[in-house]
Amino acid sequence: MSSCSCKGIRTCITCEKEGKIPFLDLQQTAWTDFSNHPNHEGDFILYPGIEIIHNFVSPDEEREITEKIYQTPFVDSQSGRRKQDYGPKVNFKRKKLKCDVFTGLPDFSHSLYKRMNDYPVLKDFIPVEQCNLEYTQERGSAIDPHFDDFWLWGERLVTLNLLSDSVLCMTKDDSPDIEIHVPLTRRSLIVVYGPARNIWKHGIHRNDITQTRLAITFRELSSEFQSQGPSAKLGQDLMDIALSFKGVAVGNKAV
Structure with a gap:
């Protein structure tokens, strides 16, 4: 086991x-030192669809949020990660979901949500x-x-990056020779x-996790x-539950 x-x-x-053969990460040697890039000269490519809000939270807020997160047990996830889920139970293959285990987003996220709405890219998020x-x-x-x-x-995926810097790597199947590295600075919000x-x-390479x-997210x-939409009633129910901000992580609630 x-x-x-x-x-x-x-x-x-x-x-x-334990003997499982690792998936070959062909990008392990990709360059990630944003402070000293050797190839700033030359052509560039347009890359719409990324907005980074630096210092979205203060160091004190980061400390408070982190303390609250670690008060809740994590469950193991794939690829060496641990997680806490606040959301509906979903079967993506069958396109079915249940609301009965969803109790809302956690209380500490209320202030984050209100702050997000101050930015044009997230005003109706x-x-x-x-x-x-x-x-x-x-x-x-x-x-x-x-x-x-x-x-x-x-349309929008929003992530608050805490405790350390990292890199979000963007790839396309039809352009295997191109990889976009997006800096995930500590305490920044990326849309x-x-x-x-x-x-x-989008993905995160193992060698970009140093702390x-x-x-x-x-x-x-x-x-x-x-x-x-055809499922508008269900969607409204989900939004009402989410914005109660009384949530308990799904994996830590008896089902």
């Missing part, structure tokens, strides 16, 4: 020590799911390039939308669950 939660091609240091993910170098934490689901989750959400896959990182509903 494996002592981690990795499935399929995904691995972490724990299961690799209503999160209905929050996932707190812990990455550590010791576990070899990472996440392979992927798209977040398009049936349930909407991914448009082409960066719909055309480019413990906490990522708080917020997701909004897709158009199917908005006011004119």
Whole structure:
């Protein structure tokens, strides 16, 4: 029996020590030192769909949020990560979800939500799911390039990056020789939308986790669950629950 939660091609240091063959990360040697890039000269490419809000929270706020997060137990996730989920129970393959285990976003996120709405890119953003993910170098934490689901989750993906700097790596299947590295500075909020959400896959490489990182990701509903969509009633129920800010992490509530 494996002592981690990795499935399929995904691995972490724990299961690799137990004999599982790691997925070959062809980008392990990708350059990430943003302070001393050797190739600033030359052509550039347009890359719409990323907005970074630096110092979205203060050091004192970061400390308070982190303390509250660690008061709740984590559950193991794939690729050497640990997580806390606040959101509906979803079966993405069958396109079904249940609200009965969803009690809302956690109370400490209320002030974060109100602050997000002060920025034009997030003025009408209503999160209905929050996932707190812990990455550590010791576990070899990472996440392979992927798209977040398009049936349930909407245009904007929002992540608050805490405890350390990291790098968000963007790739396209039809451009294997291009990788965009987006700096995730400590205490910054990153908004991914448009082409960066719909055309480019995003991931985190293992070698870009050098210290413990906490990522708080917020997701909004897709158009199917908005006011004119076929599942608008369910979408409104989810938004009402989420914005109660009385949530308990799904994995820590009896079902």
